[in-house]
Structure formats: C-alpha cells, structure tokens
Amino acid sequence: MSSIRNDLVRATMNKIIMLTDHYIHNDIHKQFKFQQKSILADKSLTKDEKNEAINSLTTEYDRDKILFNDGKKRVFENCKQECLATSYCEHCVRNYLKTQFSNWxxxxxxxxxxxxxxxxxxxxxxxxxxxxxxxxxxxxxxxxKADVLKFTRHIGSMEDMMNGILKNNN
Known part of the structure; x- marks a missing residue:
C-alpha cells in the first residue's frame, strides 16, 4: 500500500466539489456520480488515494441521503430495517447507542x-x-474569552482522540 497524500486528496476533492455544476448535477445522486467519476479520472492521485477519496465521498453521500431522506433504500441483513446508507445502517448505529445509555x-x-x-x-x-x-x-x-486559538487547538486534539476511539471500536 502506498502512502496517502492526505493534503492532495483533500485538495482534489475540494476542487471537484467546487467544479460540480449544480444546474447540471441538480440532485445529490447526480452530484455523487459526477464527483466519483472525476476522482477516478484524476491523474494526480494514486489508486490508494482515489480509494481514500471515494470512501470519503461515499460517507458524505450516505450522510446526505439520510439527512434529506432521499435515495434507494435497502434492507440491512442484521436488523432487517430499510436504510439509506450504503456503508453502514443508520438504525443499527442508533440502536447500539441506545443500548449504551445505561452505561454512562x-x-x-x-x-x-x-x-x-x-x-x-x-x-x-x-x-x-x-x-x-x-x-x-x-x-x-x-x-x-479572547483565547479562541487555544480553544480551537484543544478541539482539534479532542477530534484526534475521538477519531482514534472510533477506529478502535470499528
């Protein structure tokens, strides 16, 4: 596996998102397909970087489908409920969290x-x-009150900590 150049992946994704014509690609599904094709066609990214970008794009697409309740639903095999996300089941996430309420x-x-x-x-x-x-x-x-930069740095370290927790729980 090659090293992922995260800055380049983010910059490429931002460029592709900015180049998305919302008059032509006028719904979240068309936007996702256009952005996915654009990432795959980008010659500056390695195969691993393209996979990283597609995974990130898919996560955002799943979020948007749930947020706007828009898209083809599938029946998730574990809970037998219809869900919109392709990479997880939003119902299983919520049900798991509900089981943890008494633990904290x-x-x-x-x-x-x-x-x-x-x-x-x-x-x-x-x-x-x-x-x-x-x-x-x-x-x-x-x-x-004037110490906003320190607060921002602390939030950043909390995000790093939470990302580590999420990776360890998956």
Missing part, C-alpha cells in the same frame, strides 16, 4: 437527555455526540 452519565439529567437526543438523531457513525468525563480529557487549558 454526566451526573446531570438535562445533559444526559440532550446527549441521548442527539445520539438518536445521529446519521453518521463517525459523527456521534458522546459524553466524555472530565478526567478523560487531556491537555486542558483554562481560557479567557
């Missing part, structure tokens, strides 16, 4: 209810709102 608490019913409500409305397995206990956070810096 923030200690505040309002916060617990909010997190659970967000989880029941989730439409992507890699974009789930979860309660993280304070003692599990790392590199905490106390901020002032």
């Amino acid at each position: 608490t923030s200690g505040n019913n309002d916060i617990d209810d909010l997190v659970q409500k967000c989880q029941m409305e989730t439409y992507m397995p890699n974009n789930i709102v979860e309660w993280i206990p304070y003692n599990n956070l790392q590199n905490i810096e106390y901020l002032t």
Whole structure:
C-alpha cells in the first residue's frame, strides 16, 4: 500500500466539489456520480488515494441521503430495517447507542437527555455526540474569552482522540 497524500486528496476533492455544476448535477445522486467519476479520472492521485477519496465521498453521500431522506433504500441483513446508507445502517448505529445509555452519565439529567437526543438523531457513525468525563480529557487549558486559538487547538486534539476511539471500536 502506498502512502496517502492526505493534503492532495483533500485538495482534489475540494476542487471537484467546487467544479460540480449544480444546474447540471441538480440532485445529490447526480452530484455523487459526477464527483466519483472525476476522482477516478484524476491523474494526480494514486489508486490508494482515489480509494481514500471515494470512501470519503461515499460517507458524505450516505450522510446526505439520510439527512434529506432521499435515495434507494435497502434492507440491512442484521436488523432487517430499510436504510439509506450504503456503508453502514443508520438504525443499527442508533440502536447500539441506545443500548449504551445505561452505561454512562454526566451526573446531570438535562445533559444526559440532550446527549441521548442527539445520539438518536445521529446519521453518521463517525459523527456521534458522546459524553466524555472530565478526567478523560487531556491537555486542558483554562481560557479567557479572547483565547479562541487555544480553544480551537484543544478541539482539534479532542477530534484526534475521538477519531482514534472510533477506529478502535470499528
């Protein structure tokens, strides 16, 4: 497997998204097909990079199909429910999260209810709102209102941590 040049993959995807004519490709399905063909035709990307870009594009396409409730549904073999996503089942994601409700608490019913409500409305397995206990956070810096850059850096490290958790759970 060759090394993935993530910056080039992102730049190519951004370029293709910007070049998508929404008058011609006027729904999410046409846009996905155009963008997929454009990625496959791009000569600057390796085969592995094209696969990475297609996987990312498919994840966004699945999100959009669920968000807009638009697309061909399939019956997922595990739960026998109709789902729109092609790479996962949105119902199984929500059902799994529901089974975990009793395994955590923030200690505040309002916060617990909010997190659970967000989880029941989730439409992507890699974009789930979860309660993280304070003692599990790392590199905490106390901020002032003007300290937005430090806050942004902390959010970035939390995203890295969450991506690692998601990869380990898959």
